[in-house]
Amino acid sequence: MKPPPLSLDEAQARLLALAPALSVEHRSIEDCAGFYLAEPLTALRTQPAAAMSAMDGYAVRAGESGPWRVIGESAAGRPLDRPLRPGEVARISTGAIVPEGADRVLLQEDCTREGETLRHLQAAAGPGRHVRRAGLDFGANDLLLPAGTRIGAAQLALAIAAGHQHLAVRRPARLIVIDCGDELVPPGVPGLPHHLPASNAPMLAALVAGLPIEIRRLGPIPDRLEALAEAFETxxxxxxxxxSGGASVGDHDLIRPALAHAGARIDFWRVKIKPGKPLLVARRPNDGGSQIVLGLPGNPASAFVTGFLFMLPLLRAALGAAQPLPRCFPARLAAPLPPGGKRMEFLRARWADGEVTAGTEQDSGALRPLAHANALICRAIDAPAATAGDIVPIYWLENGGIA
Known part of the structure; x- marks a missing residue:
């Protein structure tokens, strides 16, 4: 007797618990974009290291109202070579160190200068005005980012500013995607009416673009046990x-027997979602650990949805992401929805102008509505009918579900 399908939450939790523990390596910081921090990021220096001007103007001592004598300049990268004395000011540029003795900056547009004499046209500013104090951003030994943070453009700049040249990250994941099915022909190859271009493997590879992975595609592999066994050995x-394909219960769905032949053990099979019910997860020994096999359905919308909900999180978890699962966002319905069914449903939808609209065609074999979608509406099991204006949870597709 077949076990009942798992809920989405249980299936995702079981899958992430199997994520391989990839080894940690130290990479040049400029090669770390897209990786996840394997260790907390701590500052090696203070930023800024000294008080700096936030504006172009003149550095002066608090409590003085002028006029002052201009005695030099503090420029970015070229600080003034002596302290300010009473009655003196220094020309200063944005990002330049505030000279010793000064504690505020007068804006240049609020001043008049005649030769070396400066007068201020406004009321005197208080201490610290237009000055970035030392350590405003962070101090040495501050914790800046927790382990598991993805390294994007801003995180990369922060790590460099904090004094790092290398970062601890997990090595790139090795991923192989296999297209299965007698009906498949390679992209661009003319076929007969019973043939289909093999689009799933390139689609799934594109879905994980931007993650640090080494990816290889195999196939299309015909529905023959020996061909699948050879692919698994490769x-x-x-x-x-x-x-992709071959994970269901038809006479030509041979993924499960091919996995048994390859020495793999099925961990679970079937999830209570639509599309994507015949999802399969197995593992087999590999280099002292376990290789995870994720069997996705063959219909393209099913493959995409299960790739989004399972393949992406599995890879993120293996790479050390603190939050590998995609996150839901609330959105307002632009049109009503009928009651939900006996499985959790993921409707291809379009989010625009603050509202989300489900596509009229939700067939799991249809690619055009998937290509026009930028969101998935998540509908709970037995969800009641929804009306326009109701708030529903959605997954945002164009950034992999992560804000």
Whole structure:
């Protein structure tokens, strides 16, 4: 007797618990974009290291109202070579160190200068005005980012400003994607009416673009046990193998027997979602650990949705992400929805102008509505009918579900 399908939450939790523990390496910081921090990021220096001007103007001592004598300049990278004395000011540029003895900056547009004499046209500013104090951004030994943070453009700049040249990250994941099915022909190859271009593997590879992975595609592989067994043997060095098609219960769905032949053990099969019910997860020994095999359905919308909900989180978890699962966002419905069914549903939808609209065509074999979608509406099991204006949870697709 087949076990009942798992809920989405249980299936995701079981899958993430199997994520391979990739080794940690120290990479040049400029090669770390897209990786996840394997260790907390701590500042090695103070930023700014000294008080700096936030504006172009003149550095002066608090409590003085002028006029003053201009005695030099503090420029970015070229500080004034002596302290200010009473009655003196220094020309200062944005990002320049505030001279010793000064504690505020007068804006240049609020001043008049005649030769070396400066007068201020406004009321005197208080201490600290237009000055970035030392350590305003961070101090040495401050914790800046926790482990598991993805390194994007801003995080990369922060790490460099904090004095780092290398970062601890997990090595790139080795991923192999296999297209399965007698009906498939390679992209661009003319076929007969019973043929389909093999689009799933390139689609899944594009879905994980931007993650630090080494990816290889195999196939299309015909529905023959020996061909699938050979593909699994070729895929043995991978950390994660993703198959598309052949994971259901038909006479030609041979993923499960091919996995048994390859020495893999099925961890779970079938999830209570639509599309994507015949999802399969297995593992087999690999280099002292376990290789994870993720069997996705063959219909393209099903493959995309399960790739989004399972393949992406699995890879993120293996790479050390603190939050590998995609996050839901609330959105207002632009049009009503009928009651939900006996499985959690993911409707291809378009979010625009603050509202989300489900596509009229939700067939799991249809690619055009998927290509026009930028969101998935998440509908709970037995969800009641929804009306226009109701708030529903959505997954945002164009950034992989992460804000």
């Amino acid at each position: 895929a043995r060095p991978a950390d994660i193998v993703v198959t």
